[in-house]
Amino acid sequence: MTTKPHLIAIDLDGTLLNGEKNITERTKAVIYEAKKRGHHVAIATGRPYRASVRYYRELALDTPIVNFNGAFVHHPLDQSFGTYHSPMELETAKTIIASCHEISVKNMIAEVIDDVYLHQHDELIMQNMIMGNSSIYTGGIHTNLKDHPTSLLIHPHEEQLTTLRAMLKEQHAEMIEHRVWAAPLNIIEIVRAGLNKAVGLKRLAEHFNVPQERIIAFGDEDNDLEMIEYAGTGVAMGNAIDQLKNIANETTITNEEDGVATFLENRLNLSLSDERRLS
Numbered sequence: 001m002t003t004k005p006h007l008i009a010i011d012l013d014g015t016l017l018n019g020e021k022n023i024t025e026r027t028k029a030v031i032y033e034a035k036k037r038g039h040h041v042a043i044a045t046g047r048p049y050r051a052s053v054r055y056y057r058e059l060a061l062d063t064p065i066v067n068f069n070g071a072f073v074h075h076p077l078d079q080s081f082g083t084y085h086s087p088m089e090l091e092t093a094k095t096i097i098a099s100c101h102e103i104s105v106k107n108m109i110a111e112v113i114d115d116v117y118l119h120q121h122d123e124l125i126m127q128n129m130i131m132g133n134s135s136i137y138t139g140g141i142h143t144n145l146k147d148h149p150t151s152l153l154i155h156p157h158e159e160q161l162t163t164l165r166a167m168l169k170e171q172h173a174e175m176i177e178h179r180v181w182a183a184p185l186n187i188i189e190i191v192r193a194g195l196n197k198a199v200g201l202k203r204l205a206e207h208f209n210v211p212q213e214r215i216i217a218f219g220d221e222d223n224d225l226e227m228i229e230y231a232g233t234g235v236a237m238g239n240a241i242d243q244l245k246n247i248a249n250e251t252t253i254t255n256e257e258d259g260v261a262t263f264l265e266n267r268l269n270l271s272l273s274d275e276r277r278l279s
Contacts, residue, residue: 014220066200087148197227
């Protein structure tokens with residue numbers, strides 16, 4: 001029996017990647033097999049493109065990619081797909097930056113696609129976030145930032161987190177979406193209102209002409225909620241937050257146990273040879 005082409009959207013951190021931020025050989029083999037059978041495999045991540053292109057190439061993908069939780073969607077190999085960039089208003093960003101500056105948060109980072117504006121030099125952020133062909137502008141983000149940012153990251157002191165989130169909700173709810181990264185960083189990530197991974201996924205589904213019931217999406221965190229809800233089959237990882245498990249259609253095993261590979265093998269009848277399965 002031939003399975004009709006599915007669109008498979010996969011989050012990176014905590015989902016496709018293991019704790020070492022790698023894709024296992026088994027997961028790679030299953031994804032190669034899925035592609036060989038005519039399924040469309042795409043990455044949908046909160047990361048910028050520069051921090052996800054390595055995995056795109058590793059899987060030899062030929063699909064559009066969803067970055068910044070839907071704020072930037074493009075096709076690295078096909079310009080005719082178009083580039084969909086939905087930054088927040090510069091004025092809104094400047095107001096938030098001014099409020100954060102006033103209470104002396106630890107740091108602020110603005111990203112305009114792959115250009116990075118760093119308020120204060122921070123070695124940890126440099127190591128984890130600056131990669132690929134980034135242009136980096138350090139110091140005085142309120143004066144350096146002159147373009148509408150794709151995303152704004154605020155690194156508050158722990159005791160500021162709750163107050164800051166309440167302020168964002170109260171003063172900017174109509175203009176922005178904001179989420180908190182998992183510990184230990186507790187960074188508040190801000191994008192334009194109305195954006196999430198489901199927005200990007202819908203664009204991909206229309207491009208490939210795949211109906212909702214043939215979309216499989218995998219995730220583990222709160223930035224995956226809309227995507228998991230939108231997909232015909234929303235799959236929560238075994239290590240996912242409870243909120244995501246509660247709305248998912250299915251739950252697989254964890255990212256450390258090849259949860260994505262196991263689910264796809266069973267759902268799409270992808271039989272791999274024992275050698276490939278164990279490699």
